Amino acid sequence: MDEIVTNENRTLKVRAEYVTKQYEMAPTKSDKMKSLFLKTNFPKFWAVRGVSFEAYEGETIAVVGTNGSGKSTLMKIVSGIVPPTTGKVEINGETSLIAINAGLKGNMSGRENIRLKALMLGMTDSEIDEKMDDIIAFSELGDFIDQQVKNYSSGMKSKLGFSISVHTNPDILIVDEALSVGDATFNRKSLAKIKEFQEQGKTIFFVSHSLGQVREMADKVLWMHYGEVRQFGPTKEVMDAYDKFVSDYKKLSGKEQAKYRNDYRKAQQEFTVDKFYESELKKQRKSLNLDVLPAKEETRIYEATHKRHLAETWSKTEKIVFTGLVLLTLFVADKVVLNLGMKNIIENPSSLVTNWAPSKIHSLNERHAHIQSIRNGKEK
Numbered sequence: 001m002d003e004i005v006t007n008e009n010r011t012l013k014v015r016a017e018y019v020t021k022q023y024e025m026a027p028t029k030s031d032k033m034k035s036l037f038l039k040t041n042f043p044k045f046w047a048v049r050g051v052s053f054e055a056y057e058g059e060t061i062a063v064v065g066t067n068g069s070g071k072s073t074l075m076k077i078v079s080g081i082v083p084p085t086t087g088k089v090e091i092n093g094e095t096s097l098i099a100i101n102a103g104l105k106g107n108m109s110g111r112e113n114i115r116l117k118a119l120m121l122g123m124t125d126s127e128i129d130e131k132m133d134d135i136i137a138f139s140e141l142g143d144f145i146d147q148q149v150k151n152y153s154s155g156m157k158s159k160l161g162f163s164i165s166v167h168t169n170p171d172i173l174i175v176d177e178a179l180s181v182g183d184a185t186f187n188r189k190s191l192a193k194i195k196e197f198q199e200q201g202k203t204i205f206f207v208s209h210s211l212g213q214v215r216e217m218a219d220k221v222l223w224m225h226y227g228e229v230r231q232f233g234p235t236k237e238v239m240d241a242y243d244k245f246v247s248d249y250k251k252l253s254g255k256e257q258a259k260y261r262n263d264y265r266k267a268q269q270e271f272t273v274d275k276f277y278e279s280e281l282k283k284q285r286k287s288l289n290l291d292v293l294p295a296k297e298e299t300r301i302y303e304a305t306h307k308r309h310l311a312e313t314w315s316k317t318e319k320i321v322f323t324g325l326v327l328l329t330l331f332v333a334d335k336v337v338l339n340l341g342m343k344n345i346i347e348n349p350s351s352l353v354t355n356w357a358p359s360k361i362h363s364l365n366e367r368h369a370h371i372q373s374i375r376n377g378k379e380k
């Protein structure tokens, strides 16, 4: 991404343009598998519909919205775990996603997970050795650190994930509800850590249902509403509008609420990139007070709104061949090459492609060698 600096001398860290994510509503896991490789007719819907925003160095952005509005999906796209269907996200720096369970391997101990995740995030062995005690102490897991993570409660997993991420010093931190599952003491400590990051000028995204926390911590709020950005701007302005929406919605009768939800869900099913392109053109023409935009700009918007992610353009056969090769590689490499876990890969095989972004290949190969040596050492 080209270095962009605002007139307040702030560097652009994340730019999302016309991002969408389409999911298939497959009822069971095996249906989901089938839909990856065979032609199926499960209904589709758009969990994210044409989201654009920019985030600068030093900004703390809260992502709010009702359940299922697309907050986590958007954060996974920003952190590169899930590819968008169309549109693009440009990142200037290293992201670290803290979500309950994110990137933790259940069949390994907390201590082994610390080493693995830290290696994947680019830390060297000696840096990890140096920070290991601090990470364990911050996580408050005590002797449980040597237990397998699959036996942890969700709060314990969140504490471990949070502790690892804040000690790996990312410059773009994405916290997805991890702040709400710990106990009160841990949450206070986590908030203090986030404030420390704010003072250091990092870019922070956090998903939260705690509206008080949002007002206290965020500079800006991104309000997601049924997959769209309903509003993005200064905290007070957006939160006042959000509070008003919540209180108006609560005043509706049960029947009216159901109609409201159904209308939006229908819009999520009927969304198309073509319709979105047309509405985007109208919006821009109106804001510039023009009947038509310059042809070059209309073409640019067409291409940007229709740009499909590589992983989403593959044919079913290509997916079968690629997945077969990947499963074989993972088997040989003892399933730790990308720290994704089988469940994630089955649910979202294309995440493998995004994690092999060209700029990361060199370091991932190096880290893989490290990881292998840890595994070999452990098995001796």
Ligand SMILES: Nc1ncnc2c1ncn2[C@@H]1O[C@H](COP(=O)(O)OP(=O)(O)OP(=O)(O)O)[C@@H](O)[C@H]1O
Binding pocket: 023, 024, 025, 047, 065, 066, 067, 068, 069, 070, 071, 072, 073, 074, 347
């Ligand atoms: N892998 C998936 N396959 C199919 N649908 C999915 C998948 N992941 C998310 N969804 C759907 O996408 C929509 C958005 O989900 P998402 O988790 O992003 O919402 P959210 O705003 O984070 O919700 P919450 O506040 O409840 O955590 C939901 O309708 C969800 O069911």
